[in-house]
Amino acid sequence: MAQSVLLTGAMGGVGQAILGGIADDHEWRLLDRDPPTEEQPGEFVVADITDEEAVREAMEGIDVVIHLAGDPRKTAAWESVLPNNIDGTQTVYEAAVDAGVEKVAFASSNHAVGGYETDERTPDMYRTNDEFCLDGTELPRPGNLYGVSKVTGEALGRYYHDEYGISVVNVRIGNLTKGHPPIDYERGQAMWLSYRDCAHLFDRCIRADYDYEIVYGISDNDRKYYSIERAKDVLGYEPRDNSAEHEY
């Protein structure tokens, strides 16, 4: 059965990757503070994610929320991540539980654990012959304030799951790049997420059953220091792309 999905941050890169792959598979309500520049599938709500009333209204009749809206810059200042990423995410969870939403998929980030990339480990950990691997059970270790905001988003999900029973999956997205893996960037190649794997992964977040999860959102790259086993086991994620198969 088609699910009714609220997609926040719909006009951004991740939102458009998702819609590019699975627009026809669900009933969409799209929310972004930027109005659409071309026709989009479903109803469009132009609102800021911190606008409680607008978010409550947008949540009516929704089964699943994919929450992407926020400041995606790793250099973002506290003055931006506090309202856009932290307050905005709390507003989404509060409205979601009040509206009886079943599941929230939260766009977390590799930067929630960027602090593991120490001088001693890098650049070796970006290469196939290194065994260092994070699987989502490790403690968070953000390397910037943007990463702190993503860890806080994951913690908000933990609280709203434990307190209200809403299903939550935090997807620590790697590096979404269209068409091909990042060029001349070993780290980005190791954490590449292709557009079609991105759409498929969030489709699985909509359809699968889970309680509270942290998974890594990358393609099946030969080089990887994030495990995708949890995403496969819990969500049924079956990535089709691999950065090592691209020639530059």
Ligand SMILES: NC(=O)C1=CN([C@@H]2O[C@H](COP(=O)(O)OP(=O)(O)OC[C@H]3O[C@@H](n4cnc5c(N)ncnc54)[C@H](O)[C@@H]3O)[C@@H](O)[C@H]2O)C=CC1
């Ligand atoms: N693109 C990537 O490789 C990765 C992205 N992410 C996360 O995925 C999410 C989406 O990222 P992208 O699509 O790349 O970013 P983007 O900047 O392309 O899109 C973000 C969208 O959210 C909207 N937005 C921002 N603040 C808002 C607010 N306060 N209220 C309403 N709308 C707001 C923007 O207008 C924009 O359309 C972000 O939360 C980002 O942190 C995480 C890891 C990697």
Ligand SMILES: O=C1O[C@H](COP(=O)(O)O)[C@@H](O)[C@H](O)[C@H]1O
């Ligand atoms: O969280 C994010 O991560 C990706 C990849 O990080 P980078 O350090 O390789 O740039 C980044 O491109 C994206 O903007 C950000 O939201």
